[in-house]
Amino acid sequence: MNKKYTIQNQPFIVPTTDGKLIEEHHGLASTENQEISIAHMVAPPGWSEPFQTPEFDEYTYIIKGKKQFIIDDEKVVLEAGQSIKINKNVRVQYSNPFNEPCEYLSICKPAFAPNKVHRE
Template sequence: MLPMKKYHIQNAPFVVPTTDGKLIEEHHGRVATNNNEISIAHMVAPPHWSEPFQTPAFDEYTYIISGRKQFIIEGDTVVLEKGQSIRIEKNVRVQYSNPFDEPCEYLSVCLPAFSIENVNRE
């Protein structure tokens, strides 16, 4: 009997269907790897993209690979650019957007894993 591997290389992330032009590739999470503890996704937000306000029941970490991304966090407007990251605590009202003329590529990590049921979009 072969020993069970203690690692998993993700070669085929789950591409979340969207209608707003945003690319979401879940590498680890509820759908891609049946993991409820953490989700890790590669995303590209197109120019002039935005989501409704939400109050997620998870901590979310974002790392900007290229471009810029805007966050409205309980009334504060924050803009991150390449090489910057942010952690937004769970149960905080936030809106994510890319009001700029270039795409924004970034990584998102959610603890516990992202789910539509616990994002609490308005």
């Protein structure tokens, strides 16, 4: 059977311990797609991750709030309506040091995989 499209209305909810909501709509965990992952995320105020050097390009589009990126030694802050592409093999830290949640979309190509993110 040849499907023309797939509607995803049951994303994989990634278990977290830091209060961050991660809903993977397409990717390894949700649809076994190795080429790309698309996730809707909400990072609570004060959230941060360790530095990482992933083996994938990551695109981020900010829906609401602000998100901070430290790319090598450069600090970048994105606001709602802005997007960024961070190339693979670049050292980056993601955080939300602001006093409001940050809602955003994250697209990784190839798909996000825990063994390819290389957190410090």
